[in-house]
Amino acid sequence: MNTSHSFNITVRPFGDSALLVDIDAGNTDASSDVVMALNNQLVQQRTGGLIQTTPSYNSLLVYFDPERVQQSVLQTEINTIADAIDVKSIPLGNQWSLPACFDEPYSLDRTALEGELSTDWQSIVDSFCAVEYRVHAVGFLPGFTYLGNLPKALHCNRMLDPRTKVPSSSIAIAGTQAGIYPFDSPGGWRIIGRLPFPVFQIQADQPALFHPNDRICFKAVTLESFIELEERPVESLIQPVARQ
Amino acid sequence: MGRPGYTHMGVPAGGALDRGAMQYANHLVNNALATPVLEMTFTGPRLTCLEAGKVALVGGGFNLLVNGERQAENQAAWVCAGDELTIKSSDNGCRSYLAVSGEWRVKRWLKSASALRVGSHELLPEAVWQSGDVIDTRDTSVKPWPSNLLPLRPASNRIKVFPGPEYDWLDDSGRTQLLSKPITVVDPSNRGGLRTDTHIQLREDKRKSEMISSGVQPGTVQLTHAGQAIILMRDAQTIGGYPRLLQCASQSLDQLAQLKVGDQLMLSLIGS
Numbered sequence: 001m002n003t004s005h006s007f008n009i010t011v012r013p014f015g016d017s018a019l020l021v022d023i024d025a026g027n028t029d030a031s032s033d034v035v036m037a038l039n040n041q042l043v044q045q046r047t048g049g050l051i052q053t054t055p056s057y058n059s060l061l062v063y064f065d066p067e068r069v070q071q072s073v074l075q076t077e078i079n080t081i082a083d084a085i086d087v088k089s090i091p092l093g094n095q096w097s098l099p100a101c102f103d104e105p106y107s108l109d110r111t112a113l114e115g116e117l118s119t120d121w122q123s124i125v126d127s128f129c130a131v132e133y134r135v136h137a138v139g140f141l142p143g144f145t146y147l148g149n150l151p152k153a154l155h156c157n158r159m160l161d162p163r164t165k166v167p168s169s170s171i172a173i174a175g176t177q178a179g180i181y182p183f184d185s186p187g188g189w190r191i192i193g194r195l196p197f198p199v200f201q202i203q204a205d206q207p208a209l210f211h212p213n214d215r216i217c218f219k220a221v222t223l224e225s226f227i228e229l230e231e232r233p234v235e236s237l238i239q240p241v242a243r244q
Numbered sequence: 245m246g247r248p249g250y251t252h253m254g255v256p257a258g259g260a261l262d263r264g265a266m267q268y269a270n271h272l273v274n275n276a277l278a279t280p281v282l283e284m285t286f287t288g289p290r291l292t293c294l295e296a297g298k299v300a301l302v303g304g305g306f307n308l309l310v311n312g313e314r315q316a317e318n319q320a321a322w323v324c325a326g327d328e329l330t331i332k333s334s335d336n337g338c339r340s341y342l343a344v345s346g347e348w349r350v351k352r353w354l355k356s357a358s359a360l361r362v363g364s365h366e367l368l369p370e371a372v373w374q375s376g377d378v379i380d381t382r383d384t385s386v387k388p389w390p391s392n393l394l395p396l397r398p399a400s401n402r403i404k405v406f407p408g409p410e411y412d413w414l415d416d417s418g419r420t421q422l423l424s425k426p427i428t429v430v431d432p433s434n435r436g437g438l439r440t441d442t443h444i445q446l447r448e449d450k451r452k453s454e455m456i457s458s459g460v461q462p463g464t465v466q467l468t469h470a471g472q473a474i475i476l477m478r479d480a481q482t483i484g485g486y487p488r489l490l491q492c493a494s495q496s497l498d499q500l501a502q503l504k505v506g507d508q509l510m511l512s513l514i515g516s
Contacts, residue, residue: 015406015491018461022409028456039252054251054459054482061459063251066494137457139254139483141362146457146483165363175454182254185363200253202353202367208253 007034011078021060031058032136036090036213041081055212056137093213094240100218101226102193109190116156127151135214143182143200143208150178162188169195196229245278247356251482258358258479261501262339265303268396269343272300272320280357282342288331293323298345304337304502337502346381401509403496410487413450426508435479442473460484463492
């Protein structure tokens, strides 16, 4: 237990060249803050033998080179870092306001969701656009963006029979989560709309547009303006704003 | 090797699936161990040498023929301009690596020449070699003898595993099913993962549990809702939502790289 910030941490071996850190700070946002802070500290201080990390909602997967650092030594080091962690030290991330179209032909699961959530499409889109989402993780696929804070009214089941092809830039919901698909790929989340730009650009220095701890709002646009926006470069459509 | 360092944005490290074989092939032609190689699975190419140099084929499932003459295994062959190389599939194993002496001039993405397929999209299409492509290498001075090269391990279907984060989601009967008998690789299996013929149930109180998405690695053994164990390989997803029952020892990954659909393997818990 970290006394100053009150969270529980377990650091345990996950095979011979990784450690899994699980954080419980009471709720997802608070746990995510600790994961981010810990990840930042580990990466920034260039911990010896560290290869890469995968931060997620309430966990951090730490890959290390067993020829350069002993598992137990790194385990102790992570616990020591956690003891002194300052959650306020984490970069706040960027704020994004994203134009998105929730009309046909992009709202693939409209009928299914109207049935499951017992409400009409306009209310679903309104609820979805009314809140700010937090990026909790980028992963699964390159650039797949996991969002938390989906309104309760929109919590829904995954598809029993996943699609073999979800179009790239689709906006999706499933369970208590929302997400953005970076590429055409198989997927079982419910598709509600689409962004008029790619979220993962292979040629860019920073291929992933969004990073953990960013905040995202969606602004519904008509099909006509969506088609027009699709023609424009992403930089002219959205700009990150540093959070204060 | 591969592109380590980008799992935080969902990019797996990837790289040669059988790393031991890939390094050994490079070693035989005096290349730096991380020099790109051609990875081939099930079918091999026919190549024409445009210049003289050294080549070596290491791995499973293929034989190298130079001008129709079969070459000794795990040895480098000197070739001249005009020589014809044929790489023919054989029975054991399924992946081989062709090293060509010199520094490869190839396109890279995130510092790696390794292909990565996402859905139907190739993120580095140039890394998927096509008929007519030319491997363009620049001769380099002889590399120092590598000190960290492991000897080639004999093929084996016994895979050493550690308990995974959700190992205790299995009861004794589940553990027995997973660990005490051979399991078979089934379709679809690829660079992302090997699927198996298992039908394993989780502990009763865990059957309806939904995990919060968390990190997975190459070698993680996940269990799907349908009870199928999937062994993740080097191009696998970086985050997953299925219970992670086991983690293969990193040295077992190369053995797994040589298993094909229909092959059997035995998962054996380290320390038991």
